[in-house]
Amino acid sequence: MGKKMLSRGKEVLIKSILQSIPTYAMSCFRIPKSICEEIEKECAKFWWGVENGKRKMHWRSWDFLCKPKARGGLGFRIMEEFNRALLANEFWLLLRNPSSLASQVLKGRYFRHGYIMDAGISNNPSFIWRSLICSRGILEKGVIWRVGNEQSIKIFEDSWVPSLTSKIGTTNEAWQRNVRVASLIENGVWNTALLRNHFNPFIEEEIINIPLPA
Structure with missing residues (x-):
């Protein structure tokens, strides 16, 4: 005992x-x-x-x-995994609260005209920023966009279809890689004809099932 x-x-x-x-x-x-x-x-x-x-x-x-x-x-x-998990949590807080003081300070320094998930290391970065960037890969494996401001979502560069475990591709090489989800929407609804032309039936159905904001 x-x-x-x-x-x-x-x-x-x-x-x-x-x-x-x-x-x-x-x-x-x-x-x-x-x-x-x-x-x-x-x-x-x-x-x-x-x-x-x-x-x-x-x-x-x-x-x-x-x-x-x-x-x-x-x-x-x-401890190494615990460290990465804590940093990923801090990165998640920055992602969820873009209006917070910390988010605004980092945005002004490292991604003034961009998005935190696309931000690079930049020149002469602080140790804190380099540490946060190292944890971003954890979030990239599970974070997806919720379709609301479709002007911000890149069709082929971002994860935004909930049922897919990876980013979607297209059979049309002429499409630009940074084309936005907004181009798939017409008059507040999904453009089914356009979806049918660019995606396979499975992806087309999954996209149609994503609700659009009223």
């Missing part, structure tokens, strides 16, 4: 203190991989313990201990 309670205490200390201390810094900056690995190494040493000044045997790899408890692990954090 005593060993079980001790292990439980170590688990709480690792999760609530050792792995929580760098949370604030990780939500702003991309921490070097070597530092993340060093934090994990110290957590593993604390978990398995030290005897007579020497590390005890590590009976399981750290990757295994980071698995969810339902899969046999202990649910510890992989």
Whole structure:
């Protein structure tokens, strides 16, 4: 019973203190991989313990201990992935709140006449901006446009059809890559004739099922 309670205490200390201390810094900056690995190494040493000044045997790899408890692990954090998740969350907040002070400051510096999802690193960027850009790929895998201001959505460059896991293509090479969704709409409804000419039947049906704002 005593060993079980001790292990439980170590688990709480690792999760609530050792792995929580760098949370604030990780939500702003991309921490070097070597530092993340060093934090994990110290957590593993604390978990398995030290005897007579020497590390005890590590009976399981750290990757295994980071698995969810339902899969046999202990649910510890992989610090590099945790860092990227925190930065992606900050990027999401900027994306959802373009009128916030932080969004306005970054827009004025890095994408004054563009969109945050298309913004580049720019010249002499801050460490914060470089860190945020590194996390953008996580959002690109799951974020899609909601058709409202169709003037902003690029048909072939943006993800905007909910049922598709990738961006759509076209059989018409003459179409410009930056053509907007607005060109597919006529008098407030989808132009079915145009959709039929440029997309296969499956994509055509999926687009037609996307509701348009009144």
